[in-house]
Amino acid sequence: MSRRKTMGDEPVMEKAKDFSGAMKKLAAYFGEFKIQIVFVVLFAIGSTVFGIVGPKILGKATTELFQGLVKKIAGEGGIDFEKIAQILTGLFILYGVSAAMTFIQGILVTGIAQKMTYRLRREMSEKIHRLPMNYFDRQPHGEVLSRITNDVDTLSQSLNQSASQIISAVATILGVLIMMLSISPLMTVVSLSVLIFSMIIVSLVVGRSQKYFAQQQTHLGVINGQIEEIYGGQVIVKAFNQEKRVLEQFEKENATLYRSAWKSQFFSGMMMPIMQFVGNLGYVAVVILGGYLAIKKTIQVGDIQSFIQYVRQFTMPIQQVAQAATMIQSTAASAERIFEFLEEEEETETASLTVGSKTEPEREGEGAVTFEHVSFGYVEGQEIIHDFSVKIRPGQKVAIVGPTGAGKTTMVKLLMRFYDVTGGRILVDGKDIREMPRQELRQRFGMVLQDTWLFRGKIEENIRYGKLNASHEEVAEAAKAAHVHRFVKTLPGGYDMELNEEANNVSQGQKQLMTIARAILADPRILILDEATSSVDTRTEVQIQKAMANLMKGRTSFVIAHRLSTIRDADLILVMKDGDIVEQGDHTQLLEQNGFYAQLYQSQFHESIA
Template identity: 70%
Template sequence: MGHGGHGMPGEKAKDFKGTMRKLMTYLGMYKIPLVFVVLFAVGSTVFNILGPKILGRATTEIFNGLVEKISGGAGIDFDKIGRILILLMGLYVLSALFSFIQGFIMTGVSQKLTYRMRKEISEKINRMPMNYFDRQPHGEILSRITNDVDTLSQSLNQSATQLITSVATIIGVLVMMLSISPLMTLIALLILPVSVGLISVIVKRSQKYFKSQQEYLGHVNGQVEEVYGGHNIVKAFNKEEDVIAEFERDNDILYESAWKSQFLSGMMMPVMQFVGNLGYVAVVILGGWLAIRDVIEVGDIQSFIQYVRNFTQPIQQVAQVANMLQSTAAASERVFEFLEEDEEDQTVPDAVSIKGLEGRVEFENVRFGYNPEHTIIHDFSAKVEPGQKIAIVGPTGAGKTTMVKLVMRFYDVNGGSIKVDGHDIRNFNRSELREMFGMVLQDTWLFKGSIEDNIRYGKLDASHDQVVEAAKAAYVHRFVQTLPGGYSMELNEEANNVSQGQKQLLTIARAILADPKILILDEATSSVDTRTEVRIQKAMDNLMRGRTSFIIAHRLSTIRDADLILVMKDGDIIEQGTHEELLARNGFYAELYNSQFERSA
């Protein structure tokens, strides 16, 4: 996986040829627009190249007219010069029009490509297994969707057009220069190795600074985002000075590498101009000598000097395009790496339908580890009848939440099976299987939008009245009424304009609205006070009636009336039974239960 830079200048793709081949395949569906881009770009360049030759004719005409005037002849033919200039103007207008059309088409192609890539990435995210997101920093994934796709779009748009026009200009200008004077062309070409050599030295020196610049730009961005997100914690622990010191350290390195890379890349133009000017001197001296000997016209010297100027610029552009293509390839590679990651099977052939299922859940010798070498659930077996209320208890890290993730098929078991109404959950389509479940997690998740939209997330076609009913059942209706805007009030990105407990109630309302067959409550009341917890408990009892329910709880007082309590420790069920049975057994559950009440006493 690529880390650090985000498809930056100076970052190299691991497989340049392979990546560019994939990109060409991607661009294959835009063949016709790209053919027009090439035609219009070449057309624009050809019209532009003809300009200096025609302008040279006007100069020759003026020179010859002046010579005639001195000799007592007719003098300058202004009509002929006027016709030449009108032709010249027409060529330049056509060149500009063609350039505009090819730019318009190419921008469309690059934007369609980035739209398609972003769409594919967003669809891909939904098909990715959860363990990918456990392995990868979220900022890294975000970087591929934003920075890398942006880099790809911009560099492709610029480099493709520039490459076509630069190559066409180099060939066209060379032909025109040869048509004027092969000897002068040879002199002009001798300055090229000098300028190319100097530029390659600058590019090599600047490459490492560009790389460092992008790397530390990533570090600075990451730190700013992290500190901004945890600003309260930084303040609470008086860590402002440490944070500033770390920022300044990275920012200093960024400053050093940024100014060096910008300075070195900025030197390219002056170096090219200096070498180019030496070339002009040589060309003018030789041109004057050839004109005196009547080998070429006076206007040809002017045309030739313009061609020399036009010749060095596209060579410099080709060098820039080569650098830009490195950045295009690096960004493309990171995007393709993501798009080629292993996916989960979303559908299965002959999938079992969820219609008519009652919600009987069976765990048979389940074995699982997030890392296959490190098993955390060794041999888990349990049977849950439809409508039963099952509590899963145990110390932190016992594997309670992991069991829930396995039931929802966020992860697949390494051994054994989980069945719903006798059907292995791997025989259901994932999306259909998850329709059976409603989930309220310890970590509340609300998005930027109105409170009503957040509740309706559980059932997108629900009416306003159904949303209000669900809110009443979750004891959140009265609180919502006190807010400015009521159900229309907008939650911000962090949803921190409502309290943690209120967020919890909103997620419970969402689950109530979804009306699922099987309910999962993972520490669902951990963020609310005892009085609200009693209320939620009543709402939960209404919600759980007639539904198979899994409750993960730390506060054991909330699960006394469960039909079955599964006691987990180190990934195994060590006890199971009702509250009374487990207390009578005087084992691990009794120890957990009594320790809580000793503390509260």
């Protein structure tokens, strides 16, 4: 299946949807609702049967009234109102039972649809946490959100509406057909001829509209991706005066969505007028033929009324099926996108947590990390890490430096198993990390990244994210160690202050301090600091460095830094260039070598002097 990209790319249409495959997968999800579905079918059939018998009984009342009038005119008697009242009372009871069954059926169908969409949302939410990082690298966020929200909502609405319609419609068609044949086979043949013509037209329209519904869902996902991307980068858009270009790109995609949506809704809207027109032709034919047969005394006058009602009841389910068919097209398109997401390749787990194992890794003797001839590339055949080897003892402070694109952050991603190495291996405490469950491995690490991430909620909740069972006192102590406590107390509400969705009601530096406090609270054995102090001022940086120095005592630490002045006290400095370690040693040793590190350091020193 072809993909569609985000802003600036030319729309690439997806191939024709696998309708039968998507519906088979969707049908499998109904397996847990077998009992409810059986009751839905029973109530649908019961409701239909009671509803179908009604016109036949009403026809008897009409016949009784007609014959009474004829007798009264002929002077042979009058209208038997008591008998008519009995007939109508029975009819009222039948319609009441039919309505009650329809009501119960609607409740059951709604329950099934909502439970299934609840299950799909839950599975999609769980799936997100099992997907590899490269999926999010290549997939627009808005596209993923569209599948979880728009596609699931479309599926829910169409199931809720079309499922009960189809069941009732099929039962109605069969029941009405039997009743029509019992009145007049000839009139039934005429009516069916008209209806067959209608079905041919409907099948042509549905076949034409299917691809437009698939296109509509695809373009909707793309435009959601654009909106999410533009909203998230609004500051950059305004800073570079790109509002006009962004609007042009949006208009382009919006116009494409408009065209596909217009075509799908146009064909959908065509079916009802066509069916009504053809249905009216059927009424005319039935009335003319029925009048002729009544004159010939082949049928009763009341039978004409009953038959017209049956024709109406017969055409209505056909119209419902036609309408449901358009919904099913949308259902299939949404279902395929949902199942495509659920069937994405997941992270392979080469080990599992031992039952009864400790939730926290053992502290003693941990922290040794070894890279043995590691190689890696995000794209197959394009390596960016070549034969990387180094041994790090427990408790060492290791700095990784080098120019942009040297592979510094990539090494951290490999260490955390966000990606698996393509060659060699990484050992933590002598054990290959691919033989460790990711959950167990990541419990050993604490991370502070250059890009801060805080969720909407209280400041205390954000800091406590590092240790969910931490007390307020522990949170406050971590905040003090990260030099965040003082300014938090000055905020309205203090630790109970609510951060907004973008956490932009505090400064970037304050956000960074909170993430550092979160890492301190987690108290891990191995720390990863990726430009952790890049967003704070010089004075705060000095304070954080002191706090980090105390925190890193006895713990293995990986520090990625561009400002080399911040890592002069590192036990080991790894100098990377083009995916390889070109130099290693402490600050003094590397300066004495007068190599690549010395050049980097001197260039920064001269820049600071300038």
